[in-house]
């Protein structure tokens with residue numbers, strides 16, 4: 001299997017990892033967005049650093065044939081899950097549906113997509129996502145001005161359109177739907193207002209995180225993995241404490257009756 005390290009010396013592969021994830025275990029990453037970071041957001045905590053290609057337009061970045069070639073050497077036996085994530089927002093890849101079907105034809109392991117939800121208003125994107133087992137949607141705030149400051153979307157994307165897209169998707173999707181919430185001191189007070197949104201969307205699980213990975217000052221393909229010790233310039237980000245995370249976990253769980261897991265919980269890091 002090609003490892004993350006191999007990517008430093010060879011042409012980057014659309015397959016990377018496995019990356020250990022506290023939410024899902026050993027995750028084989030699929031990146032349909034190479035050659036640089038590409039996203040409709042530019043989150044202040046993004047592990048990719050400042051997004052170089054800020055766009056909400058879908059197009060083909062990595063041909064499905066290239067993915068098929070990369071998958072041909074993979075031994076799936078040590079993998080818990082296959083995750084579409086990588087160098088940005090996976091739903092921007094025009095061939096996402098085709099790539100999901102390809103992965104599904106190679107393995108019975110669960111397939112997940114991490115998305116910022118910005119394209120969930122699109123019927124075709126929601127149709128692509130029907131084919132996976134787990135979809136995790138990012139939700140960091142309940143207020144538009146905090147969304148603009150923290151997630152820094154490209155013009156034309158609003159928090160309300162994402163929430164409405166997520167509600168619509170929930171009605172259609174039979175798989176496991178998660179909300180992924182990144183908390184920093186800047187949005188800690190948002191938690192109570194986010195409870196109403198979570199109740200509107202009705203995910204199967206809510207995941208609470210805080211940015212423990214440093215913010216790279218320049219883009220490197222290795223940043224799509226699990227980097228804690230970087231070989232390139234980066235800066236640490238403000239995180240919330242274990243006690244704050246556990247308080248949020250209890251608060252949200254009791255107010256929504258939806259299972260909540262956190263980076264500091266039993267499945268998370270210590």
Ligand code: SF4
Nearest residue numbers: 039041042043046116
């Ligand atoms: S949505 Fe994800 S990939 Fe895009 S900027 Fe935010 S953290 Fe980075």
